[in-house]
Amino acid sequence: MDDIEMKPALLFLVHRIPFPPNKGDKIRSYNMMKELSKDFDIHLGCFIDDHEDIGFEPELLQFCKSVKCIQQNKLLCKVKGLQGFLSNKAITLPYYSSAEMQKWTNETISQNQIQRVLVFSAAMAQFVEQHLSQLRHTVLDFVDVDSDKWRQYASEKSGIKAWFYNREARLLQDYEVQMTETFDASTFVSDDEAGMFKTMLADNLKDKVSGVRNGVDTSYFDPKSDFKKVESISENSIVFTGAMDYWANVNAVIWFTDNVWPLVLAAKPDAHFYIVGSNPTSKVQALNGKQNITVTGRVEDVRPYIEQTKLSIAPLQIARGTQNKVLEALSMAKPIVLSSMAAEGINKPSTADYQVQDDASAMAKLITDLLEQGIVVSQQNRAFVIEHFSWESEMHKFTDLLNGVTG
Known part of the structure; x- marks a missing residue:
C-alpha cells in the first residue's frame, strides 16, 4: 500500500x-x-x-x-x-x-x-x-x-x-x-x-x-473465460456447489438426495449429480458412488463443473440472504432450479432457465425437463447478473x- x-x-x-x-x-x-x-x-x-x-x-x-x-x-x-x-x-x-x-x-x-x-x-x-x-x-x-x-x-x-x-x-x-x-x-x-x-x-x-x-465477478464466472475442462463429467448431469461442511449446504443435499433425486433417476436413469465443495461431512461423503452421485471434495476451480453440467441446483431448506452459488451459476449463463430460500435477495423474474420450486416432485419434474434439453446457454441469466450485481x-x-x- x-x-x-x-x-x-x-x-x-x-x-x-x-x-x-x-x-x-x-x-x-x-x-x-x-x-x-x-x-x-x-x-x-x-x-x-x-x-x-x-x-x-x-x-x-x-x-x-x-x-x-x-x-x-x-x-x-x-x-x-x-x-x-x-x-x-x-x-x-x-x-x-x-x-x-x-x-x-x-x-x-x-x-x-x-x-x-x-x-x-x-x-x-x-x-x-x-x-x-x-x-x-x-x-x-x-x-x-x-x-x-x-x-x-x-x-x-x-x-x-x-x-x-x-x-x-x-x-x-x-x-x-x-x-x-x-x-x-x-x-x-x-x-x-x-x-x-x-x-x-x-x-x-x-x-x-x-x-x-x-x-459476482462476471469476468471470472464467464462461460467464455479460460479454464480447464473436466474430462470425466457425465453428459446428463447437474451440480450443487458450496462448502460441504456448512450445515445449510449439507441439509440441502441430504434433503435433495432423499426427496428429489430418486424421482429424477426414475425418469432419467443415466442422470448424474455432482456435489462440488470443500470438506464434505461424513453424511455427504457417504453419498459418493451411490445413485449416480459424485462427491468431489475441494476443487481448484468450480467453473468447469458449472459449465459442463446441464444445470445447477440450490435446494436450500435453511438460510437466507443472497447465495453466491446462485449468482455464480447465473453469471456462467447456466439454467438453475432453486428453492425459495435460495432465491431470497435476488428477486429475479422466473423464466424457463430460472425456476423456483419447493415441492420435491415439482422440482424433480423441472430438472428432468431441463435434462431432456442439450447444454443450454442462458444469456438471460447472465445479463441479469451483469445488470444487477x-x-x-x-x-x-x-x-x-x-x-x-x-x-
Missing part, C-alpha cells in the same frame, strides 16, 4: 480469513477488503479455521496496511463455547473469544488512532465493544441473521438438540439487537434479510439497518457508511 496517500485508517475484523475467496462468506469479505482498500488503510484482524488457508498474509498485504491472522483450534473453540452456559451467553461469543485478538485490537486502535471500524459477523463485535463510545464511524455487517439460522436448525430437531439450538437463537438475537443499538450502522446481505431483522427491533433502531448485496457498486455503500454518509 502507498503511505503517501494518507488514507484514513480502518480496522476490519473478520471471523474467517478473507482469502482465498473460495466460499460464500470469504467471497463477500474479500470483495469488501478489495474495494475498501481504495479509500482506507486497512488493518485486518481475522481467524484461520482451515489449514488450507495458512500462509496467505502476502496476498492480504496487497490490500491491507497491517494483518493479524490467528489460527484457531476448533476443538479448543468448542470447549470455550461451552463457557457460554456458565455466563448465560450465546456459545458463539466464547467460541470466538481470543485474548490475542483482543490485545492486537486494543493496540491497533491506540497506535493508529483508529476512528473507523468495520466488523464482519456479530461474533467479532466483542473485540471492539469497549471502544465503541470513543470511535467515530462503526459498521457491523451481520451478513445473515445468524440467530434465525439457529431457530431454523431447532425447528428440524427435537429433545436436547432443539433446546440447545433454541437457546442459542434466543441469546444470539439478544446480542444482535444490543450490537445494533451500539454500532452506528448495521448491514445484511439483502434487503429481505435486513427487513426480517427489523421486525426484531424497536422503531428507533430500524433506520440504522440496511441491505448491502453480494456481487456489481461488487464495486454494492461495496461502495460501506465506504459511504464509514464516512458517515447515510440514506
Whole structure:
C-alpha cells in the first residue's frame, strides 16, 4: 500500500480469513477488503479455521496496511463455547473469544488512532465493544441473521438438540439487537434479510439497518473465460456447489438426495449429480458412488463443473440472504432450479432457465425437463447478473457508511 496517500485508517475484523475467496462468506469479505482498500488503510484482524488457508498474509498485504491472522483450534473453540452456559451467553461469543485478538485490537486502535471500524459477523463485535463510545464511524455487517439460522436448525430437531439450538437463537438475537443499538450502522446481505431483522427491533433502531448485496465477478464466472475442462463429467448431469461442511449446504443435499433425486433417476436413469465443495461431512461423503452421485471434495476451480453440467441446483431448506452459488451459476449463463430460500435477495423474474420450486416432485419434474434439453446457454441469466450485481457498486455503500454518509 502507498503511505503517501494518507488514507484514513480502518480496522476490519473478520471471523474467517478473507482469502482465498473460495466460499460464500470469504467471497463477500474479500470483495469488501478489495474495494475498501481504495479509500482506507486497512488493518485486518481475522481467524484461520482451515489449514488450507495458512500462509496467505502476502496476498492480504496487497490490500491491507497491517494483518493479524490467528489460527484457531476448533476443538479448543468448542470447549470455550461451552463457557457460554456458565455466563448465560450465546456459545458463539466464547467460541470466538481470543485474548490475542483482543490485545492486537486494543493496540491497533491506540497506535493508529483508529476512528473507523468495520466488523464482519456479530461474533467479532466483542473485540471492539469497549471502544465503541470513543470511535467515530462503526459498521457491523451481520451478513445473515445468524440467530434465525439457529431457530431454523431447532425447528428440524427435537429433545436436547432443539433446546440447545433454541437457546442459542434466543441469546444470539439478544446480542444482535444490543450490537445494533451500539454500532452506528448495521448491514445484511439483502434487503429481505435486513427487513426480517427489523421486525426484531424497536422503531428507533430500524433506520440504522440496511441491505448491502453480494456481487459476482462476471469476468471470472464467464462461460467464455479460460479454464480447464473436466474430462470425466457425465453428459446428463447437474451440480450443487458450496462448502460441504456448512450445515445449510449439507441439509440441502441430504434433503435433495432423499426427496428429489430418486424421482429424477426414475425418469432419467443415466442422470448424474455432482456435489462440488470443500470438506464434505461424513453424511455427504457417504453419498459418493451411490445413485449416480459424485462427491468431489475441494476443487481448484468450480467453473468447469458449472459449465459442463446441464444445470445447477440450490435446494436450500435453511438460510437466507443472497447465495453466491446462485449468482455464480447465473453469471456462467447456466439454467438453475432453486428453492425459495435460495432465491431470497435476488428477486429475479422466473423464466424457463430460472425456476423456483419447493415441492420435491415439482422440482424433480423441472430438472428432468431441463435434462431432456442439450447444454443450454442462458444469456438471460447472465445479463441479469451483469445488470444487477456489481461488487464495486454494492461495496461502495460501506465506504459511504464509514464516512458517515447515510440514506
